[in-house]
Amino acid sequence: MLVVMEAGARPEQIEAVVRQIERMGLKPHPIPGAHRTAIGITGHTGSQDPSNLENFPGVKEVIHVTHAYKLVSREAKPDDTIVSVGGVEVGGNGLAIVGGPCAVESLEQTRAVADGIRRGGGQLFRGGAYKPRTSPYSFQGLGERGLEILARVREEFDLPIITEAIDHESLQLVDQYADCIQIGARNMQNFSLLRSAGRARKPVLLKRGMSATLEELLLSAEYIMSEGNYNVILCERGVRTFSDHTRNTVDLSIVPAIKRISHLPILVDPSHGTGKRNKVLPMSRASIAVGADGVLVEVHHKPEEALSDGPQAILPSTFAQLVTECEAIGRVLGRSLQPALAASR
């Protein structure tokens, strides 16, 4: 923390700030300069927020220099975290390709898509049983019936399951049926849900909120880890900007930024990130090229009949091409596809 005084601050104003910092149990370090004085602050800030110093006479601004996250940071754990999702590793040197429909609509549809994912070379399956929809009148998912379908499909195709939880009740069920609990972008700062996820047994896939900064994303992961669940996978899925040629703007540079300061794995979701079917393949390649640990994409065998988000789902044939191209690009970076689970049949 650094307090910057105004150019014309008087000595007694500086002294008052110094005394207030000491009253807070912190250590002030005045740095007199040619034009103005700055005061560094060290020590453990407890319940009192030194930002308040901004309101003292003669103070120009208060600048924060340390971060609130601890468990997520590489300073706390230098080595990459590798998260096992039902036996498939996410993070480290491998790449994980996750595919599936936006929503579980029926057993037939889910089986058809899962067959495409398995044949196409994907290692993990995604599909929503609980759908957070902007309008109360849109299809909201099949609920527990959807989770049962996902569980059956996992047995048949040996694809571990990632699916979203939207509240405490659904989280208990997802923790029971699935292999990884997804927290969606709209719930990234639903701190009550994050704490529940931190007490679950399964790993958590945490999507970046639509206008979340890197620091906020890491602090939301910190909520989960601070409850004892250390198996967190981050996911970039596009942020909201003025740019209108895609639904969101995928912020790929967050991948190397996260890798630099955190040990957690990170995937990219170019389907929600762009909202356009024809952008999913090129943005998946770019995601692997920038250093992501894998991608998460929407696949549907009949996208024109999908009950939600059809325009962004790709066909199984495109998914197979995507796996092939991502694998080839991964090799340039010295990475290879994680092995899929051995077929049990």
Place this chain on the structure above:
Amino acid sequence: MLVVMEAGARPEQIEAVVRQIERMGLKPHPIPGAHRTAIGITGHTGSQDPSNLENFPGVKEVIHVTHAYKLVSREAKPDDTIVSVGGVEVGGNGLAIVGGPCAVESLEQTRAVADGIRRGGGQLFRGGAYKPRTSPYSFQGLGERGLEILARVREEFDLPIITEAIDHESLQLVDQYADCIQIGARNMQNFSLLRSAGRARKPVLLKRGMSATLEELLLSAEYIMSEGNYNVILCERGVRTFSDHTRNTVDLSIVPAIKRISHLPILVDPSHGTGKRNKVLPMSRASIAVGADGVLVEVHHKPEEALSDGPQAILPSTFAQLVTECEAIGRVLGRSLQPALAASR
């Protein structure tokens, strides 16, 4: 809904789109033009999403022209909704000024601030017992103990209470203790919580999400109303942009925009909207001048000791000035302050 064909679309491609629209049970209206053909669509869209037409050969784009919200719209209810919060009306021709601390910290602090609000001319009291904080290590509020303090303060000062609920459990308690349930910006699209609020007995103050469009805000209100709770107050609290001189960018033009298409009342929160104490008074004046039904501001008698958001809280003396200036500006628009509740003592 309007389907725009590419300039070189062939007749059989147009015909295929027309047939698909009919297969969906909708009515196509082809409009041939000099350069290209467009196809209007009317009828009730059920489970199938015509957006999928974007993937038909020869289609350039699909444009949505109707909105999903119904109950919130002026087409459904032409007259302004007036919501009674513990006997104080919000909406209509009156103005409501809501003040209080960011967080309830103690009975003494809450009483001191409430005394300032009452003397300053405020009609409603706000204060958080459950605080959604970006970091898991920040003060999270006093919980039910905070609600008890708020209830005591209401009795003593005749100020109805608005306070935030962050999950189902806290919502039940807030519904029991308070006069109005606040849903915060981070939970604007926590649809599960919105449905719970729709089943509560008390009115709901719904804050705009940090990157929510006008339509998304209205659809979140629609979630609450679709469950039967018609007493919804909207609240603009700033959106996230690149602009860095304030914490958020207050989007005041949403006030007349909402008034035009919805019957619901709308307040502005310039404290969270700007994050700067010295912007609260001018932005409160501007909020009333643009046509808001009132403002919601943070007040603290010792802001430099506040446990959260101290730098944006104003002093009780500034609050009194704010009420006076808002009242004077309201008169220019033919509006007057709502009467506060008669002191019961």
Place this chain on the structure above:
Amino acid sequence: MLVVMEAGARPEQIEAVVRQIERMGLKPHPIPGAHRTAIGITGHTGSQDPSNLENFPGVKEVIHVTHAYKLVSREAKPDDTIVSVGGVEVGGNGLAIVGGPCAVESLEQTRAVADGIRRGGGQLFRGGAYKPRTSPYSFQGLGERGLEILARVREEFDLPIITEAIDHESLQLVDQYADCIQIGARNMQNFSLLRSAGRARKPVLLKRGMSATLEELLLSAEYIMSEGNYNVILCERGVRTFSDHTRNTVDLSIVPAIKRISHLPILVDPSHGTGKRNKVLPMSRASIAVGADGVLVEVHHKPEEALSDGPQAILPSTFAQLVTECEAIGRVLGRSLQPALAASR
């Protein structure tokens, strides 16, 4: 400037940074802390940029704490600047209302609108002779013929003229014909044009760029002032965000923010700021309420026939109402309308 070292930085790394700062002719101030060390920097930074220290081993980040603007700041000149535009004062305790068409289309149209501005109580006239248009195929203005029309209208109605220059050539002509040179949002960082404006004799109205920060706006004003032209009026005209209910998002809190750190006057343009006719009146009121020195609005006597930006122009009758309401709100803040020039006829 402050250099923050990493938690595990070694003493010799800190020493290397300290020596490099000294080599740059600056003074280092190391501040050892419990977890990490920070190093304050004072002195005059010349051609070498201390940001480069970010690349030294053990350095976490480099934080800038001083600003590059000088002449625009209140530290340089504590009193408000009042700019005379053809005899009408902008800034200080008065309010200036500027109206006129987006584009000068003909003498008849310009006279008709000017008559409405004069009768409605406006003191300054605006109208574009050079129009920066997004498409090369849109109407680009009448050029010098438009300036001649503006000059004739000034004589007839005693309304000083503000009009836009888009390059060196048009700037020479605008400087000759008009009373104030407008630099549009798209040219806010056309530094070559800013320097030319700094050498002109007439005052300059500088509009904020579509994604300019407060600091960038002030630095663009600094360009003009550093060439010797101290008569600069700033203008907020909305910034580009995701919010789609208006064309831009008007950032009214920049008005008190500018007033705090700069002595320059600032107007608001709610016509371009919202792009919607029905938002101009309420946002004009809000602009005065927040503390702006006036507003700049588009007026057209037949907006449905305007050659550019018709949907945001208001009618002369609405303009008269706007002047009345702005005057009433100004009185609440102790401000009054500047007197218009005495009619010369």
Place this chain on the structure above:
Amino acid sequence: MLVVMEAGARPEQIEAVVRQIERMGLKPHPIPGAHRTAIGITGHTGSQDPSNLENFPGVKEVIHVTHAYKLVSREAKPDDTIVSVGGVEVGGNGLAIVGGPCAVESLEQTRAVADGIRRGGGQLFRGGAYKPRTSPYSFQGLGERGLEILARVREEFDLPIITEAIDHESLQLVDQYADCIQIGARNMQNFSLLRSAGRARKPVLLKRGMSATLEELLLSAEYIMSEGNYNVILCERGVRTFSDHTRNTVDLSIVPAIKRISHLPILVDPSHGTGKRNKVLPMSRASIAVGADGVLVEVHHKPEEALSDGPQAILPSTFAQLVTECEAIGRVLGRSLQPALAASR
């Protein structure tokens, strides 16, 4: 163009809109629906803007469905444009890697960097002689002396030159000395400069503005092409958003979006796009993977001494690695590096 009437619009209101459309010389196509009527418009819109219909009674909104760009579009020219920059092709199946310092500082520095670019495998050289700087007090470039240095370096290293022009005067000189004229982000909507570039003999590299939409970028290219210069190369360099971990947010999905609707080549500039040295290599890989025709990066042999933008410049050794990795990723997409010019010595 489509006019959407309100749900309760009366027949005479619809009739009035229809008549007005006809008065404009356009053809109305009313589409009655269950809830509301829409009216399609076809024909050539001349000077009158149908947006004005938004102000007719009973009209809900007016929606634009056609685009203003013509020459830049694939509808006008289906095949990819390949632009020759001093003999090196940009566009088509090849990849072009452009490197060089932010600013030309001296002959020695420029030669040292050019040697690194040539040895590292780059085909084109970039370096600024005219620098648009946010502050008037920052280094503004060497001007014509810088162009002379660039010309000498081209002769010595057989690297064609791309350099920025900031006004008419510098554009004439750049057109004379260099192989490609860069128009920077801040000048993307300096329409007067775009027209001058359209009359130059050399190709133009047009950078996307900091808050420009895809459509605005294409329309700025249209300005250049409409003056007769068809050799335009587009360049994504990041847009301004709330996201603060990089200086700008690189919007890679614009690459496939541009490829779909335009025949022009597009490069990516990850140096300005991220502002961080350690993000340049991963974002360059991602740019090639998403389908860009090459990258443009800042290289400096002593970045810690650079007079501008040092923190984002990479070392020549990193540049060589970047070329190798981009080439390997290009092969996955069936693309190969353009051959550099044969060394003339």
